[in-house]
Amino acid sequence: MASDLAAISQLLQASLDPRQNKQAEAAIKQEETRPGFSLALLRIVATDSYPGTTRLASALFFKNFIKRNWTDEEGNYKLPQNEVVAIKQELIGLMIAVPPTIQSQLGEAISVIADSDFWERWDTLVDDLVSRLTSDNFAVNNGVLQVAHSIFRRWRPLFRSDALFTEINHVLSKFSAPFLQLLENTDNVVSQNQNNKTALQQSFSTLNLCIKLFYDLSCQDLPPVFEENMQAITSLLHKYLTHDNALLHTDDDAESGPLDIAKAGIFEVLVLYVQKYEDAIGPFLGQFIGSSWNLLTSIGPETKFDILVSKSLRFLTSVTHNRQHAESFNNQDVLGQVVEKVILPNLSLRESDIELFEDEPIEFIRQDLEGSDSDTRRRAATDFLRQLMEQFEKLVTDVVSQYMNHYLVEYSKDRNNGWKSKDTAVYLFSAIAARGTTTAAHGVKSTNPYVDVIDFFQKNIAEELTGTEIHPILKVDAIKLHFPYL
Secondary structure (H helix, E strand, O other): OHHHHHHHHHHHHHOOOOOOHHHHHHHHHHHHOOOOHHHHHHHHHHOOOOOHHHHHHHHHHHHHHHHHHOEOOOOOEOOOHHHHHHHHHHHHHHHHHOOHHHHHHHHHHHHHHHHHHOOOOOOOHHHHHHHHOOOOOHHHHHHHHHHHHHHHHHHOOOOOOHHHHHHHHHHHHHHHHHHHHHHHHHHHHHHHOOOOHHHHHHHHHHHHHHHHHHHHHHOOOOOHHHHHOHHHHHHHHHHHHOOOOHHHOOOOOOOOOHHHHHHHHHHHHHHHHHHHOHHHHHHHHHHHHHHHHHHHOOOOOOHHHHHHHHHHHHHHHHHOOOHHHHHHHOOHHHHHHHHHHHHHHHHOOOHHHHHHHHHOHHHHHHHHOOOOOOOOHHHHHHHHHHHHHHHOHHHHHHHHHHHHHHHHHHHHHOOOOOHHHHHHHHHHHHHHHEEOOOEOOOEOOEEOOOOOHHHHHHHHHHHHHHOOOOOHHHHHHHHHHHHHHO
16 A cells, blocks of 8 residues: 555646646546545545645545545445445544645535435434534534534535435434534633634634534524524624624735634624524524624725625625614614715725726626625625615615715716716616616616616716726726616
């Protein structure tokens, strides 16, 4: 086996060299046909003496090998039974022990195996994971949680079925109690290490994985154990939504810190619960609404906060689907504050947006289009404004129109330097002019009766489509606004 490992590791290293990669990959293909090839790859991944790049390449080849060779179309194993058993025995412990970059590759392989085998042909997996959880070893715990997330996240897009719920109930019966205990332990560690940066970062890595798993375990139905502990769970979530510690901040304006990631994950969980389990979370929502407002009115424009801001706005959008919660915005002064302090700061162009347009205009336009899967501040702010308009169409139209007209006047005063004011005005108009969802196939099916689309187009858009000395972003705005109404 040692010579085999040495030969395979050399081929893996050669595959990273552009001058040799084709020949190396062809040679690796030949090695794939030999018994025990997958186990050899795992041995290389597990051996610290090999370079990190070789171990990562081995994990990548293992993942792709498993995708092609685990089962046939009927679900029968394509590998020998002893190799299948050995892979399952080694994979979990290995993933827990390797660095995060390698973990992600092994996690995808585990997900492929789980698609085929979990839970009936791999019924020991959850017990194995739970047995490895510790009270104080964050590296091990994070590895366990990564494995769990790589398996349980498969549930998110699936349709409801008896087989799916049998699997979920199998997991919950074994995993939910240790999971909640780990969440409580992690909270205690954070509280005890407010001045210990290393411990804080380790515990927030665990916390962020716990938040992802909380979503996984809740994505199909509300687990009874979560419903029974809803007050304690929401209290903990709210604690970290309002938590702050300078040791968890980053100096890089483009890099989100672990606390920002945790808050964004919490908002994602809240959106799920508002949409699916409002009866359970309803009594606890008020504190989150107030905290999201405080966050949005105090957070900076740096790109590292973009995901957090967009998730927070998505939460408010979900909440205002409910007329009872939306009523708190049914006031002209309150709506004015919403537009001024939340909508406009997140709708207006930033220098980073302009730089993106200059460097990658196609990506800028892709993010800007309706139906894009991008989580952007502008998209989230627009969606929130449209949801408010669905509840209070006339009031929102009146309030927004005041700001829109203000920006149009600013643009008319200085067309060369005031183009960003025009961009903001057009965005505000596009947010309130259409009713319902704009689709690529049908465009806008219904318009707001309190605005004159034709008049706005003639006065403010036509000139952008035909003019010569118009800022390119205004051209994009004009085209974007023009086509949905055709």
